[in-house]
Amino acid sequence: MGRGSVRKPDPSLDLSQHLWHMDRLPRPWKAEQVFPQPGPVEVDVGCGKGMFLLQAALEHPERNYLGIEKQYNFAAYSAARVAKRQLPNARVVAGDALWVFREVFPDESLAAVHVYFPDPWWKKRHRKRRVMVEPFLRDVERTLRPGGALHFWTDVKEYFDETLQLLAQVTRLQGPVPVEERPARHDLDYHTNYERKARLAGKPVYRSLFFKPQESA
Numbered sequence: 671m672g673r674g675s676v677r678k679p680d681p682s683l684d685l686s687q688h689l690w691h692m693d694r695l696p697r698p699w700k701a702e703q704v705f706p707q708p709g710p711v712e713v714d715v716g717c718g719k720g721m722f723l724l725q726a727a728l729e730h731p732e733r734n735y736l737g738i739e740k741q742y743n744f745a746a747y748s749a750a751r752v753a754k755r756q757l758p759n760a761r762v763v764a765g766d767a768l769w770v771f772r773e774v775f776p777d778e779s780l781a782a783v784h785v786y787f788p789d790p791w792w793k794k795r796h797r798k799r800r801v802m803v804e805p806f807l808r809d810v811e812r813t814l815r816p817g818g819a820l821h822f823w824t825d826v827k828e829y830f831d832e833t834l835q836l837l838a839q840v841t842r843l844q845g846p847v848p849v850e851e852r853p854a855r856h857d858l859d860y861h862t863n864y865e866r867k868a869r870l871a872g873k874p875v876y877r878s879l880f881f882k883p884q885e886s887a
């Protein structure tokens with residue numbers, strides 16, 4: 671199955687609780703209208719096929735996970751994975767994460783933001799399509815609660831270095847805290863689908879973790 675093609679969800683599966691179009695999100699944001707149980711909200715930006723979302727939601731039932739994915743077929747695929755297991759703490763938004771951060775999430779509303787293997791957009795004239803751009807990084811800082819975490823992983827060294835530089839320039843997030851690679855115990859034991867692809871291809875993966883300071887000076 672190539673990039674952009676993914677199996678359509680079983681039409682008998684009810685996705686109405688798990689798949690949200692970005693226009694349907696409550697504005698002003700009310701997490702309790704999206705998740706039935708209270709809990710800290712973590713966002714997975716560009717959740718792709720939903721590997722991280724599913725694993726994290728299974729491992730941490732006390733936390734709520736919101737994937738945001740701009741390709742509708744991938745958003746529906748991820749939503750189907752969590753809907754099949756009837757997970758109450760995982761939801762997928764079909765839409766642009768930059769818009770959702772800017773227009774929907776209030777200050778200090780998120781416990782963590784995960785950005786794994788964002789599209790590199792190699793060509794210079796396409797760079798503006800990247801996710802890790804200044805307005806988004808400022809929105810990440812604004813929407814994280816004090817002590818909240820930003821996880822950023824990629825296999826593109828240049829994107830990694832540029833983003834870390836930008837984070838230092840435009841935010842007060844503290845880091846990077848290095849994150850160690852964990853050996854895979856079986857064929858699907860990876861953090862995300864793209865981490866799996868990179869590691870099976872023998873490529874290095876660059877991982878970073880940042881925290882919002884507890885006190886804003």
Ligand SMILES: C[S@@+](CC[C@H](N)C(=O)[O-])C[C@H]1O[C@@H](n2cnc3c(N)ncnc32)[C@H](O)[C@@H]1O
Binds near residue numbers: 739788862864865
């Ligand atoms: C290279 S894939 C990585 C998927 C997944 N995070 C992983 O590590 O396997 C990047 C994903 O981000 C999505 N994406 C890119 N820009 C986005 C945006 N502005 N909002 C939401 N999703 C976006 C793409 O559609 C794609 O599915």
